[in-house]
Amino acid sequence: KLIQLCWKKSSIFEYSLPDLNQIREVHVRIGQQGWGLATDGKRLYVTDSGTRLFQIQPDTYKEEKSVEIIDPKLGKKIFGVNELEWVGGELWGNVYPLYQDKHSECIVRFNATTGQVKGWIDMHGLLNKQSLAVRSRPHSYVLNGIAYHEASHRLYMTGKQWDYMYQVRIRPAPSLGVEHVRRVCNLG
Numbered sequence: 001k002l003i004q005l006c007w008k009k010s011s012i013f014e015y016s017l018p019d020l021n022q023i024r025e026v027h028v029r030i031g032q033q034g035w036g037l038a039t040d041g042k043r044l045y046v047t048d049s050g051t052r053l054f055q056i057q058p059d060t061y062k063e064e065k066s067v068e069i070i071d072p073k074l075g076k077k078i079f080g081v082n083e084l085e086w087v088g089g090e091l092w093g094n095v096y097p098l099y100q101d102k103h104s105e106c107i108v109r110f111n112a113t114t115g116q117v118k119g120w121i122d123m124h125g126l127l128n129k130q131s132l133a134v135r136s137r138p139h140s141y142v143l144n145g146i147a148y149h150e151a152s153h154r155l156y157m158t159g160k161q162w163d164y165m166y167q168v169r170i171r172p173a174p175s176l177g178v179e180h181v182r183r184v185c186n187l188g
Helices: 178-184
Strands: 002-005 011-015 022-027 036-039 044-047 052-056 063-068 081-087 090-095 106-110 117-122 143-149 154-159 166-168
Touching: 002 036, 044 081, 081 106, 081 143, 090 143, 117 178
Parallel strands: 036 081
Antiparallel strands: 002 011, 011 022, 036 044, 044 052, 052 063, 081 090, 090 106, 106 117, 143 154, 154 166
C-alpha cells in the first residue's frame, strides 16, 4: 500500500497499489505538522517541522517513541528536517529551516533509532540549474525531493516546483567538515 501524510490536516491516507484506490483515511496527530515520512519496512518514521523524529507503528499509526535529531559535532538540534528517505540503513532528509526564513541545499543523514546525525550532503548547484522563476524564490522552491531505488542503488533529487529531477551519485568529501556545514547549510 501507499501511505500519504498530510501537512496540516492531521490525517494519513492509505491507497492500494497499483491502482491507487483510497483504502482509508486515519485521523491522527503526529507532532505539529506532517512533514516527512519514510519506512525501513518495519516501522514508519515521521518529522513534523521541529527537531524530533517520531517512530510510528505502521498499522495503527501510534507513536512508539520519539527522539531529537541532533548533530553532536555541531552541538545543536537540527530543525526542520523534511522529505525523509530510507537510504542504505539510515534516514536522509532535506533541511528546511522555515522558522529562520532560510532555505538549505543540504541533506542530513541520521540514525533512525537515536536521531544522531551521521553526516551531511551538500547539494549546492542543483537549484542554480532551475528556471529564473524557481531560482528567484529559493525560500519557497526548496530542495524537497529524495527518492532511492534500492534494487538499482539509484538516487534521485528534486525540489518544490523544480524544472528537473536529477539522478545523482554521492561522493564522500571528508575534507568538508563541520565548518563547511555551518557555512553553507543555513542551519541557524
